Amino acid sequence: MVVPVDLSNAPSDAELHRRLVYGDESALAEAYGAYGGLVRRVALRVTRSPGAAEEVAQEVFAQLWARPYAFDTGRGTLRTWLSMLAHRRAVDWVRSEERHRKAAHADEDALYAIPAPGPAPDEVVVDMERAFLLHSALAELPLPQRQAVHLAYFAGRTYREVATELGIPEGTAKTRLRTALRRLAELLAEPPDASASESVERGA
Amino acid sequence: MSVDHEGVRDLIAAWALGATLPAEEPRLLSHLAECERCAGEAEQMREAVRLLDGDPRAAGAGPEEGAAGPEEGAAGPEEGIADPAEGAHSMPTDPAPATPGPTTRILTAALRARPAAPRVAPYAAPYAAAVAGLQALLRELGESGPWSTPVVHDWDIHATVAHLVAADEPLALHLGLPPCEPRSAVPGGVAWRDAWAARTAEVIAREHRRTPEDTVATWQERTARLLAAPEARDPELAAPAATLLGIRMPVAEHYLVRAFEAWVHTDDIGRALGRAVPPPPDPQLWQLVTLAVRILDLALGTTAPPVLLTVSGAGGETEWVLGSEADPVAAELVLDPVDFCLLIGGRYAPADVPRGLAGDPDAGRGVLERAASLAWL
Numbered sequence: 001m002v003v004p005v006d007l008s009n010a011p012s013d014a015e016l017h018r019r020l021v022y023g024d025e026s027a028l029a030e031a032y033g034a035y036g037g038l039v040r041r042v043a044l045r046v047t048r049s050p051g052a053a054e055e056v057a058q059e060v061f062a063q064l065w066a067r068p069y070a071f072d073t074g075r076g077t078l079r080t081w082l083s084m085l086a087h088r089r090a091v092d093w094v095r096s097e098e099r100h101r102k103a104a105h106a107d108e109d110a111l112y113a114i115p116a117p118g119p120a121p122d123e124v125v126v127d128m129e130r131a132f133l134l135h136s137a138l139a140e141l142p143l144p145q146r147q148a149v150h151l152a153y154f155a156g157r158t159y160r161e162v163a164t165e166l167g168i169p170e171g172t173a174k175t176r177l178r179t180a181l182r183r184l185a186e187l188l189a190e191p192p193d194a195s196a197s198e199s200v201e202r203g204a
Numbered sequence: 205m206s207v208d209h210e211g212v213r214d215l216i217a218a219w220a221l222g223a224t225l226p227a228e229e230p231r232l233l234s235h236l237a238e239c240e241r242c243a244g245e246a247e248q249m250r251e252a253v254r255l256l257d258g259d260p261r262a263a264g265a266g267p268e269e270g271a272a273g274p275e276e277g278a279a280g281p282e283e284g285i286a287d288p289a290e291g292a293h294s295m296p297t298d299p300a301p302a303t304p305g306p307t308t309r310i311l312t313a314a315l316r317a318r319p320a321a322p323r324v325a326p327y328a329a330p331y332a333a334a335v336a337g338l339q340a341l342l343r344e345l346g347e348s349g350p351w352s353t354p355v356v357h358d359w360d361i362h363a364t365v366a367h368l369v370a371a372d373e374p375l376a377l378h379l380g381l382p383p384c385e386p387r388s389a390v391p392g393g394v395a396w397r398d399a400w401a402a403r404t405a406e407v408i409a410r411e412h413r414r415t416p417e418d419t420v421a422t423w424q425e426r427t428a429r430l431l432a433a434p435e436a437r438d439p440e441l442a443a444p445a446a447t448l449l450g451i452r453m454p455v456a457e458h459y460l461v462r463a464f465e466a467w468v469h470t471d472d473i474g475r476a477l478g479r480a481v482p483p484p485p486d487p488q489l490w491q492l493v494t495l496a497v498r499i500l501d502l503a504l505g506t507t508a509p510p511v512l513l514t515v516s517g518a519g520g521e522t523e524w525v526l527g528s529e530a531d532p533v534a535a536e537l538v539l540d541p542v543d544f545c546l547l548i549g550g551r552y553a554p555a556d557v558p559r560g561l562a563g564d565p566d567a568g569r570g571v572l573e574r575a576a577s578l579a580w581l
Contacts, residue, residue, distance in 0.1 A: 018482040023321030023336025028314055032307050040306075045258050054306065058313040066317035069344045069479060131255040138256070152223035153256070159218040160225060171214070178217035185248035188255070 020068040046090035148176035220249035327456035328436040330463035330488040366411035468549040486519030496548035509534040509567040535563030
């Protein structure tokens with residue numbers, strides 16, 4: 001019997017998921033080939049550490065492989081699911097780093113590898129705290145908004161492509177992006193010191 | 205508040221994220237130059253995106269993602285380091301990001317959390333896959349999951365796994381592997397169907413006194429031994445026929461029967477839990493289809509009115525003539541591969557299975573009814 005195998009360029013989510021469920025490790029390599037760059041980039045954006053980004057990527061793909069049923073093909077695409085999982089894990093990684101740093105009273109150790117040359121250290125620290133505040137808030141957004149932001153921002157999609165991938169009207173895609181970004185912008189409008197210390201408290 | 209204002213306002217967030225269409229930007233920018241309120245919102249949103257970008261030097265620069273392509277555009281710094289020794293393994297379908305160094309590390313780390321389906325001969329591959337698929341589903345239940353959810357017959361999920369332990373036993377014994385606990389008290393000379401039912405009841409009763417975790421561990425250990433047996437890897441060793449559970453066929457095909465049963469029960473458990481279980485990958489699904497056709501053909505015998513069976517859907521289309529070879533085809537029946545397997549597995553009433561039927565309806569129905577009543581699992 002001849003069984004034609006579809007070798008088209010992008011493996012479909014359903015097909016990949018099916019092979020992951022049935023323990024085909026080549027499906028994991030394909031998923032990494034398709035989405036590894038995105039996952040690492042998302043993690044790097046949050047952690048600013050290539051080592052941490054790799055750690056997060058390993059966790060994300062280990063989760064996809066070890067618990068394939070955690071991804072439900074009926075509820076969103078693998079791209080958004082992996083992107084959101086990477087983001088969540090990266091936010092957790094930064095929180096845990098903060099905890100360790102505090103526990104060790106090692107405030108003098110820089111939390112992030114800061115590329116030089118840069119602005120004055122104080123500004124950098126404030127920026128990093130505010131950035132993490134935003135990433136934490138992004139991770140808490142309602143799922144439909146989060147999916148839209150992940151596609152538009154991390155995966156570089158236009159709002160039109162976001163609408164197509166999520167199966168929603170373009171107007172809805174724009175509205176979701178706007179609601180999400182307004183929420184983040186509002187956080188910034190709060191006094192920077194207050195938001196920065198809130199971030200530290202939340203991380204504790 | 206002009207119409208333009210409304211139209212443009214909705215674009216600001218998309219623009220700050222670099223997600224607008226290029227043709228729209230001039231209209232947006234000229235509006236921002238005139239409208240203080242929108243310019244303020246745009247400024248705030250750009251500042252949020254700048255911070256999300258994580259690059260303190262990026263202040264004032266445009267959104268970085270706008271120009272970059274999809275995933276392939278930017279990647280972690282290690283993505284560019286190719287290890288020539290590993291180049292041969294890079295995925296042919298996706299050359300850009302799949303530098304194999306990280307892929308290998310990812311795979312190695314992932315495989316520590318869950319082993320891949322073992323590499324076995326083609327006839328045993330569906331069983332290896334079905335075992336991996338059921339393990340993946342059971343992993344979702346954890347220790348305190350809904351193990352007592354009713355599945356089929358009077359079995360809950362725990363009992364269904366115990367049933368599989370019992371159902372794997374005849375092949376295990378035939379291959380010289382030890383029996384499962386408890387030792388069988390079923391007397392010899394009983395018809396295989398009764399003996400098998402009694403044996404299943406014994407094993408389920410025993411496993412119900414253990415934790416689901418222990419039962420799953422026993423099942424996994426025993427499936428691993430079946431897949432590690434030389435017969436799972438060597439077609440010559442798997443060629444001799446054996447009569448197991450009332451069917452005489454080569455050991456190789458008994459492996460397919462194990463796959464069929466493990467998958468059908470996985471599908472049962474998935475239904476009970478409200479989780480969609482995907483069918484096995486196409487090559488293995490079609491191995492199960494071929495097995496199911498053979499079982500059905502054996503049951504129909506050589507005197508039934510001939511029916512042309514077409515199995516058509518995911519992964520291909522194949523035809524068989526079932527029944528008498530002497531007469532002209534009385535009816536044509538078309539079924540989807542998954543539906544056909546579920547029918548043969550006793551999971552569809554003959555009237556309910558989606559099908560195409562042409563010709564003599566009695567002949568077609570006869571095949572469906574025979575298929576649904578095999579009760580071989």
